[in-house]
Ligand SMILES: NC(=O)c1ccc[n+]([C@@H]2O[C@H](COP(=O)([O-])OP(=O)(O)OC[C@H]3O[C@@H](n4cnc5c(N)ncnc54)[C@H](O)[C@@H]3O)[C@@H](O)[C@H]2O)c1
């Protein structure tokens with residue numbers, strides 16, 4: 001369900017909340033935050049990269065509506081921790097924020113997950129408004145209500161489901177996103193095409209140059225379709241008992257590659273390689289037609305994303321790392337596999353297909 005409002009922005013119904021997408025929407029963030037989650041205190045959480053560019057005008061606008069406090073964490077996954085969570089909540093307590101507080105997450109997925117977890121837990125839960133500024137956060141992290149932090153034992157291991165009051169997406173902010181992160185975000189958009197919409201997959205391919213340059217019109221189209229696809233899946237299966245697992249396409253091997261690389265690979269880069277390898281698995285076990293992996297790889301290559309396992313990452317180590325995955329079920333590693341471009345296989349098996357080690361070794365070789 002997509003509608004265009006007065007200002008030419010789009011509004012997508014994600015179930016409990018709406019996702020608003022527009023070019024220049026940041027000039028209207030404050031009004032929309034206040035409309036969706038009115039409060040006495042507004043707490044803006046951002047990182048130093050995003051904060052330096054976009055936090056001050058938002059603080060000024062919000063100050064017309066209530067008390068505003070702004071907090072900046074250093075940029076990067078290394079700061080998505082319980083330690084950052086403790087510092088933020090301590091500061092909010094010291095600053096006198098009561099239950100009448102709305103948290104605003106302004107940044108990429110790191111800020112979104114951390115600020116969302118702060119909101120989920122502060123005084124047993126206060127509203128959060130997600131204002132994602134990276135492509136990955138716009139099409140993936142800000143939609144679906146998962147929040148959390150990393151621990152020494154792994155990523156996202158401590159967290160909560162806490163859907164936002166509203167998601168506000170200004171595609172113009174992508175202009176300042178480093179190109180490597182634009183490409184990495186595109187890998188997840190390509191994933192949405194593979195799992196649910198062959199036409200969308202083709203459109204991403206056709207619009208690649210404009211998407212890589214972060215042209216607002218092309219970006220808005222792409223973000224809107226990806227948000228529709230992800231939110232429809234999440235609405236059908238909020239707690240990942242079945243259909244939501246299809247979003248894990250490329251992620252069993254992708255996460256393993258990311259882990260073995262010591263996180264030198266960006267998430268989207270690892271997921272791109274993971275999609276090609278897992279599509280090969282799908283072809284070998286006969287659920288997807290020959291050529292599926294090649295078609296996915298061709299688009300990724302044009303987006304200047306890697307498609308092969310880096311030689312430095314040993315196949316045995318990658319295979320071993322798949323067993324650490326949260327998706328491993330009773331010891332057996334399962335995969336979400338495509339039935340071609342635009343659909344997924346394995347509905348009768350709750351969308352998770354067990355694949356033997358021998359075959360995984362073959363595609364990793
Ligand atoms: N909750 C979920 O469902 C979900 C889904 C997918 C990913 N995630 C999480 O998202 C995180 C990754 O998100 P990410 O890729 O956005 O990483 P990120 O938040 O680290 O952002 C990437 C880099 O880009 C910078 N940046 C972001 N927007 C910018 C902009 N407009 N201009 C300039 N610089 C900008 C950031 O400061 C950072 O340095 C991971 O922690 C992952 O676990 C969560």
Ligand SMILES: [Zn+2]
Nearest residue numbers: 188251267271
């Ligand atoms: Zn992902």
